[in-house]
Amino acid sequence: MTHALTTENLEVVFNRFRALRAVSIDVAPGESFGLVGESGSGKSTLLRAVAGLAPVSGGTITVNGKTLGSKRTKAFYREVQMVFQDPYGSLHPRQTVDRLLLEPLAVHGFGDIEKRILRALDEVGLGSSFRFRYSHQLSGGQRQRVAIARALILEPSIVLLDEPTSALDASVQAEVLNLLEQIRRDRKLTFLMVSHDLAVITHMCDRLMVMQNGAEVERLTAAELTKRKVSQDYTRNLLIASQGFVRPEVPAGG
Amino acid sequence: MSTMLDVEDLRVQFPTRTGVVDAVRGVSFTLGRERLGIVGESGSGKSQTGRAIMGLTPPHARITAKTLNFDGIDLLTASVKERRALRGNRIAMILQDPKYSLNPVMSIGRQIVETLRTHEKVSKAEARRRALDMLTAVQIRDPERVYDLHPHEVSGGMGQRAMIAMMLITGPELLIADEPTSALDVTVQLDVLRILDNLVRDRGMGLIFISHDLRLVSSFCDRVIVMYAGRIVEEIAARDLHMAKHPYTRGLLNCMPQIDNDRHPLPVLDRKPEWAA
Numbered sequence: 001m002t003h004a005l006t007t008e009n010l011e012v013v014f015n016r017f018r019a020l021r022a023v024s025i026d027v028a029p030g031e032s033f034g035l036v037g038e039s040g041s042g043k044s045t046l047l048r049a050v051a052g053l054a055p056v057s058g059g060t061i062t063v064n065g066k067t068l069g070s071k072r073t074k075a076f077y078r079e080v081q082m083v084f085q086d087p088y089g090s091l092h093p094r095q096t097v098d099r100l101l102l103e104p105l106a107v108h109g110f111g112d113i114e115k116r117i118l119r120a121l122d123e124v125g126l127g128s129s130f131r132f133r134y135s136h137q138l139s140g141g142q143r144q145r146v147a148i149a150r151a152l153i154l155e156p157s158i159v160l161l162d163e164p165t166s167a168l169d170a171s172v173q174a175e176v177l178n179l180l181e182q183i184r185r186d187r188k189l190t191f192l193m194v195s196h197d198l199a200v201i202t203h204m205c206d207r208l209m210v211m212q213n214g215a216e217v218e219r220l221t222a223a224e225l226t227k228r229k230v231s232q233d234y235t236r237n238l239l240i241a242s243q244g245f246v247r248p249e250v251p252a253g254g
Numbered sequence: 255m256s257t258m259l260d261v262e263d264l265r266v267q268f269p270t271r272t273g274v275v276d277a278v279r280g281v282s283f284t285l286g287r288e289r290l291g292i293v294g295e296s297g298s299g300k301s302q303t304g305r306a307i308m309g310l311t312p313p314h315a316r317i318t319a320k321t322l323n324f325d326g327i328d329l330l331t332a333s334v335k336e337r338r339a340l341r342g343n344r345i346a347m348i349l350q351d352p353k354y355s356l357n358p359v360m361s362i363g364r365q366i367v368e369t370l371r372t373h374e375k376v377s378k379a380e381a382r383r384r385a386l387d388m389l390t391a392v393q394i395r396d397p398e399r400v401y402d403l404h405p406h407e408v409s410g411g412m413g414q415r416a417m418i419a420m421m422l423i424t425g426p427e428l429l430i431a432d433e434p435t436s437a438l439d440v441t442v443q444l445d446v447l448r449i450l451d452n453l454v455r456d457r458g459m460g461l462i463f464i465s466h467d468l469r470l471v472s473s474f475c476d477r478v479i480v481m482y483a484g485r486i487v488e489e490i491a492a493r494d495l496h497m498a499k500h501p502y503t504r505g506l507l508n509c510m511p512q513i514d515n516d517r518h519p520l521p522v523l524d525r526k527p528e529w530a531a
Binding site for chain 1: 295296410439440441442443444447448451466467468469470472473474505506509510511512513514516518519520521522523
């Protein structure tokens, strides 16, 4: 079986700082794979290296059986699309939703533009009334839906998700996570998703990797995490931290 | 329990070109020496409530209230000078992101000393000594070194601890913390909360903890106020949160992914217009 996405001993170096240390992952077609860690753990760097946004200094990346060179081709971006964390920063402030969705279609020479834009908006639960709005006229959740529509409009097979809901309110997060899950099911997409939130990753992914200081800490299935079958202290600490604040026992009444 | 802060029917309005925006619409609560959480989503008015108490509402906004009373002082009629004497001295506020709320061109030590010397007549040497003590109190290991660092030279967790040090050096009675840990990693978040918790308890302060994170707030505070569209929809003891009655509170609790509870799809909030009525 060919994997949808693999990295082997991937290294990323910024100046002399090793941001990624020999990281290997393999993601099967249709699988959802999660990367968890704190800031500086290299989880986003791994995603960006795959997308061609971080300098790879060693190791290989293979997408659908093809090993990538240092330059990403247009064909690559048809297969692999990315959704960024901050919907306030990732949409052009002076382009309407229509223009934002048109751009990738024009770049890749798609036909049927009218139909595709309407379908993309419909798929992410935004009516055609949103088509000629600017991004500042949208809420955070609506913006993230536009960003998802823009990623999906090229019909990629792999979607890279960099903290897609961490800038959103809890209730909006639930809606966007449900949307992502449904789209993945309908289109049989492969997800590589980054989050600092263990609960979000466990909810969305079949398997996950915990990262720290640019390296792998351990790899788990979502089921193992739910059963607390973890072998590393670091993962255990993350699990404890995700439960919220625990007031230490205070002597003399507290 | 003695009441320190009394808020009754607080309203904050922002006149805009397209009409008046009601950010806070009749909020009432009292606060003693306890930890009170205010929870809500973006636009619920939780931050504007805190800012109105602190006196940081933009000048073009209109604040009205039946009562807005801090320790016998009527905050509505207090002069600018009186408010300034309270702010940073008896009422202090911790903001979300140390990257933006600390002065980037001043060393951390000087910023702490500046706060202290604004409110108290102390010599430079004494101020420095107290700033160093305060940095030690927020568990900064090498206070002498951190004193001379600028905000960009420290991590987010360290920056937020410096912020806490700066806010607590005047010994305030009321501390308003507006999303004090939302910009931090989960494990760092807990360190900062632990420090805050100890200081609030040891100094007998009243704390208003404003956050969007219902679960975090309920694990930290004694009492929780849930806000929706500028109003309080529910007030509940933090330990009874699982028995919350209002559908909004329950919906908020329910819609978060839980590690031990696999639900697909996640329940979503079905917002009812009457919640905002």
